Amino acid sequence: MHSTKNIFAKDYGILPNQSTDCTQAFYKMLTDHPENACFILDPGTYHFSSEEALRGDYYISNTDVENPRHLSILLKDMKNITIDGNGSLFLHKGQTIPFTVDHCDTVTLKNITIDWSIPLSAEGLIVDACKEWTDMKIDSDLFPHFIKENWLYFKGENWESPYGSFCQFDHTTKKVAYGTADLFQSSKQEQLEDGTIRFYGPFDPVPTPGNYGVLRHNRRLHPGIFLNQSSNLHLEHITIHNTGGLGILAQFCENLAFDHIRFEANRAAGRKVVSGHDDGLHLSNNRGEITVEHCSFYGLMDDPINVHGTTxxxxxxxxxxxxxxxxxxxxxxxxxxxxxxxxxxxxxxxxxxxxxxxxxxxxxxxxxxxxxxxxxxxxxxxxxxxxxxxxxLTNSPSLICRNNYFGSCRARGVLVSTPKKVLIENNVFESAGSAILIAGDANFWYESGACSDVLIRGNHFADCCMTSMYQFCEGIISICPEIPKPELHKPFHRNIKITENTFQSFDYSVLYALSVQGLEFSHNRIIRSYVYEPMDRKHHMINLEYCSNVTLHDNHLIGDVLGQDVHTVGMEDHSILFK
Amino acid sequence: MHSTKNIFAKDYGILPNQSTDCTQAFYKMLTDHPENACFILDPGTYHFSSEEALRGDYYISNTDVENPRHLSILLKDMKNITIDGNGSLFLHKGQTIPFTVDHCDTVTLKNITIDWSIPLSAEGLIVDACKEWTDMKIDSDLFPHFIKENWLYFKGENWESPYGSFCQFDHTTKKVAYGTADLFQSSKQEQLEDGTIRFYGPFDPVPTPGNYGVLRHNRRLHPGIFLNQSSNLHLEHITIHNTGGLGILAQFCENLAFDHIRFEANRAAGRKVVSGHDDGLHLSNNRGEITVEHCSFYGLMDDPINVHGTTxxxxxxxxxxxxxxxxxxxxxxxxxxxxxxxxxxxxxxxxxxxxxxxxxxxxxxxxxxxxxxxxxxxxxxxxxxxxxxxxxLTNSPSLICRNNYFGSCRARGVLVSTPKKVLIENNVFESAGSAILIAGDANFWYESGACSDVLIRGNHFADCCMTSMYQFCEGIISICPEIPKPELHKPFHRNIKITENTFQSFDYSVLYALSVQGLEFSHNRIIRSYVYEPMDRKHHMINLEYCSNVTLHDNHLIGDVLGQDVHTVGMEDHSILFK
Structure with missing residues (x-):
């Protein structure tokens, strides 16, 4: 390892709390020192506008295709680099990718908060609602907006964006509202005399006054941090308050470490819920080892973690x-x-x-x-x-996901499909849908692949899991590959062990598993919750289809747990061993 | 061990689903077979009225003194006995102790539900409230009541009882309402034209319409199960929907095992919250080993578990x-x-x-x-x-408290003070106040004593802990003996290890400890919650007073945890080791 020299950003005129755009100064500083440098910032706020952003063509996984992309800070072909923000805020205007790391080796980004002066998603307070319409107060300072031809538009410094749909967060629990499932669609909008925005439905279920509405708009164009074809990347103590697309998108990288990453609304700025347009960590086609530790996810509009390949x-x-x-x-x-x-x-x-x-x-x-x-x-x-x-198979990583908090977000908690070793340990899940989804398909999303070694241990699944139904959510843990014609003796997933976890469950289905050979569910605690009404169409605690070599033992049922049984489809008598 | 014979209750005319009172028939059956018997019931409902109850003088720990007591089923001087209810419901009328086990050895009670046709605590729905008054709808069929001289009375088959005070449960979270602390006092009550009961305050805070009010009345006279001076008692699969006092009271016993005990409202009967007048398991002056496993506590009007002696x-x-x-x-x-x-x-x-x-x-x-x-x-x-x-010191037990659910109840979760070994492991706490209180005093409550070996491991402390302030609640775990003049070198408690737990905390104080020598807080996860507003007057995560030999290491802070620090009073520089 070459010795690393400290480069002080202020020496490049990158000073905190100035109104100037920092894009060009960063570009100069980084291109001056492509190797063995630690870039150190004075703490404060730094500004980046999409208008000043660099341009670059990128095909970004699970993101709309539109080139060129806007890039605020670009690390390209660099090696042994650290950027230490010292707690600084990087404040953006318009559609841009705050950090892009492309074809680099050994990069650390740390102590940085990413936000937008005008966020690329919006929120409102639901003040009245019925089947026909929903009225929402939307703060004009936080989320500037207007009505044009019966449609709501949000606007920023250099952009306008038509409203798409909204979802609801409960004002008491601060979680996705029970039974509201996916996003609410509206046929037209108008502004009432007092400024309230009326969304015409029909709405079923009817939104609840007092709840927060998260208003999605904008296309999925620019992730918060984009990691491309690089290796040995460390992201530490990074807080993301907003993004124009996926939170952190890594593709075709080797060895990724995420520690103390937080996705949360900028509450100090008066925002309540939304922290990101889509997923949190979307990790596609990577290899080597991925670790995610001490991270916190809340208010994302899609899955906090998604680790997959592309078939x-x-x-x-x-x-x-x-x-x-x-x-x-x-x-x-x-x-x-x-x-x-x-x-x-x-x-x-x-x-x-x-x-x-x-x-x-x-x-x-x-x-x-x-x-x-x-x-x-x-x-x-x-x-x-x-x-x-x-x-x-080469572009598939192992995953260690440990000591994280999966707060309430739209959709699920962790999605993972990789043939390499997976450890999901000591996390807390307050997911709206399934907490853990192990999917895999080559028919619709084309997000491979089969798992062969998964250990889910010591996690706590709170009773809000499965309060809303999203795709593939068949249980708090849902092993749900898309297989048009499953066969018992052609298992898709293998060796999945679920042990020493606690499930607080208001509904029946704790575990759903399809096409697994070697499934252990042991030493778990299942506690009956009465906070929500059951709504699952399944009426069994454990639902198994086309699984073999299943062992179930030493699970603790506490309270009047629903459906204290195992339901099977396409299995043989000896498929399950009750120890 | 002598061989046990099966005695079928039906042979004593104890038949299910009859209107007759079963007290005398049970008395006959039990006195006929004082040893080596398993009494087996046909499943169904059995009735017991306080008027038919046996009478007996007992001084019962932490219970009002009034003799004689009413006793429905009395096991006295018996040995090697099982009562198997086969899932039966024992339904009571009026003030009585459903089960009393006195001077017995080796007794198992199992598969029994205990309830009252008219419960000895009541509930209502808060429909309107302001500072001056609170209006509550109280179901007359479930909880018969009337007004006499500006005061609300509840009545049963053979009793009347003046209203005492109420506490509030949140309609969304089903937990004790945030910041409502202890019971609401009312100066007078009246019935409105539509039957609604108006409680005059003043109320501060103002109760919330939509919430449930639990209305306490009756004196604390008759526990649900009373275990006195007996040994080797096993209670399994017992559900308690109501009591006239403490839930299960054991005193001066040796070796107690509680497995699958549930305190919960009879939801099928239309009740929402209240399951007991006071504590759940109140275990006073016992010895040997106490185990509590797979138990579930919800809606109690005092601490779920209290293990102590009497100084x-x-x-x-x-x-x-x-x-x-x-x-x-x-x-x-x-x-x-x-x-x-x-x-x-x-x-x-x-x-x-x-x-x-x-x-x-x-x-x-x-x-x-x-x-x-x-x-x-x-x-x-x-x-x-x-x-x-x-x-x-002889009358002090060891405690294993494992795999239990401490749902929302008034007051705290587990209170324990005993010099013997204590293990509190793999439980879930949704307590309103502190989850675990280790007190000990010889100045006010006189519930001894000093602890010398406590391990608190692998528990989950939900974010509702510490949403209401009760006595001695100084942190989610509160080690709070009453010591008028604490001295660093005269520690009261010793050897308390808190490890591998998860705390979801909206407030500052996770741990408070006073006068402990040998305190370890390690490998815990502390996750910041935003569901509630902080309200603790303390502004530190760990608060230590007069403690020595403290080690703090390998704790995981997830999200913006409040007060990420340690505050000390009366301690020396070398008192804390940060590994």
Missing amino acids: VKITEIVDTHTLKGIFVHYQAVGFDCWAEKGQTISFIDHLSMASRGTGTVNHFELLSPKEFIITFDTPVPNTFQVGDALEN | VKITEIVDTHTLKGIFVHYQAVGFDCWAEKGQTISFIDHLSMASRGTGTVNHFELLSPKEFIITFDTPVPNTFQVGDALEN
Whole structure:
């Protein structure tokens, strides 16, 4: 390791609490010291506008495609770098990515708060509601807005954005309101005389006066922090109050550490709930080890953590060694590094989701942002067909997710699908839907892949889990791969152990598992909660489909737990061992 | 062990779902088989009225004194006995103790639900409120009532009882309403035209319409289950919906096991909150091992668990070996077995609470229900003075409290003070005040004594803890002995380890400890909650007074935890080791 020199930002004219835009000064400072530097800021506020932002073309996973992107601070081709904000606030105007780390090695970002002077999502207070309409007070200073042609628009320093939909947070519990499920749609809006905005429905359920409405608008264009094709990245003590898209998006990176990352509303600025437009940590197609510790998620408009790969669909078998295929999901295209020479690829039967074998990449090349051609060192399995899928096993990380707080956000808590080791330990979940979702599919979202070693231990699942139903939420822990034709002897996931957790459950389904070989549910505590009314259509505590080698033992039922039983579909008598 | 014979209750005419009172038939059955019997009931409902109840004189710990007591089922001088209710409901009318176990050895009570046709506490729905008055709808069928001379009375089959005070449960969270603290007092009540009861205040804070009011009335006369001077008692799968006093009161017993005991409102009968008049498990002056597992507490009007002894005050030093003294607290008198020959007594300096030494009892005798004389085998320490106190070290139990749910109740969660080993592990606390209180005093409540080995591990403390302030609640865990003159080198408690717990805290004080030697707080997770506004006058996370040999290490702070510091009073520089 080369010795690192300290670079003081003030020496580049980057001074706190000035009205000037810092984009260019940062660019100069960073390009002056591409290696072995620790950039140190004086504490205070630094301003960045999308108008001053750098421009760069990027295909960003699970993000709308529109190039070029706006980049406020760009670290490109750098090595052994630290940026220490000393608790500074980086305050943005308009659509931009505050930090982009591209093709770097060994980078630490720390002690930084990211916010917008005018946030890219809005909030209001629901003051009246019925089936036909909902009235909301929206603070004009915090969230400037106007009505044009019966539609609500939000506006910032250099942008306007039409309202999309809203979701509700309960004013007492500060959590996504019970049974409100997904976002409320409105057919038109108008402004009443006193400034209140009326949203015309119909609404079912009817929103509750006193609750907060989170108003989503803007497209998903710019994540808060974008980590691309880099390695050994450490993010520590970073607070994110707002983003224009995913919170932190990492793709095709190796070894990522997140410690003390907080997603939360800027309460000091008068905001109540919303902290981000979409997911918190969206980690796609990475490898090596990912650690997430001491992080706190609240008020996100999508899943706090999503760790997955991207599966691709085969459209043509060119020859014994060569395939053509496409990226299916419109927000996950253009990845020219999806596969590289020497990487291991799994050939997936898209109906059973079983692997037909693996191969080593010889050559991968994009034909367009959507289409690619891939050649292997050895022949493709002859059972492999057009419509089947490929998964990149090399680009799959292990995950340690420990000592985190998953507060109430829209959707679920942790989504994970990776063949490498996964540890989810000692976290607290107050998710609105499922707390943990282990999915995997090659049919709709194309977010692979099969898990083979998952340990979920010592977590606390609060009784608000599963108060709203979102896609794939079949239990507090939902192992729910998309498999058109599941087969008992072709398990998708393997070796999932759920032990020593506490579930406070108002409803029936604590665990749902489909297509798992080797599932243990032991030494857990299940406590009956009466805070909410049960609403799940399932009436069993444990729901298993096409699972084998299941062991259930030493679980503690406390209070009148609902459906103290196990329900199975497509399983054999000896599939479950009750010790 | 002698072989046990099965006795079928139906053979004694004890049939389910009859209108007849079962008291006498039970008495006959039990006296017929005082040893080696398992009494088996057909499932169903059995009736017991206070008018038919047996009578017996008992001094019951922490209960109003009024003899004789009403006893529905009495097990006296029995051995190796089981009563298996097979899920039956024992339904009571009026003031009575459903089960009394007196001078027995090896008794199991199981599969029984205890309730009253008209409960001995009431509930209402708050429909309107202001500073001057609070209006409550009280269901006349569930809780018959009337107004007489500007005062609300509740009535049952053979009783009337004047209203005492009410406390509030939040309609959304189903927990004791934030910041409402102790019971609301009313100066007079009247009935409005539509039947609503108006309670005149003044009220500060003003109750919240929509919330439930729990209306306390009746004196504390008859616990739900009374265990007296017995050994090896097992209570399993017992649900208690109502009591006239403490839930389960055990005194001067040896070895007690509580498994799957539930205190909860009879929701099927339309009740919402209240499950008991006072404490849940009140365990006073016992010895041997106490285990509490898989129990669930909700809606109690006092602490779910209280494990303590009774200290007594010395009024006269008769001679070198002989003392006279009194029981100080009016609800803890008349214990003719407070000390027995051969038992070990500690001599307590009531100002520093330090022990001046121990002695062995030669003779103990009551002079009146309040006064006693005690003689020791060896001289009393010559520093011992009138006004000092005695603690019975023999009558002190170990406690294992594991895998329980402490739902929202008035007051605190677990109170424990015993010199024997204490393990509080893997519980969930949603207490309104402190979750765990380790007190000990010889100045006011006279509930001894000093702890010497406490392990608090793997518990989850929800963010409603400390939303209301009750006596001694100085932190989520409050180690708060009453010591008029604490001294650093005369510690009261010793060896308390708090590790691997999760605290969701909206306020500052997670831990308060006074006069502890050997305190470890390690590997805990503290998560900032924003559900409630902070209100504690203390502004530190850890508050230590007169403690020594403290170690703090490896605690995880998640989110913007308030007061991330340690505040000390009366301590030395080397008192705390930060590893």
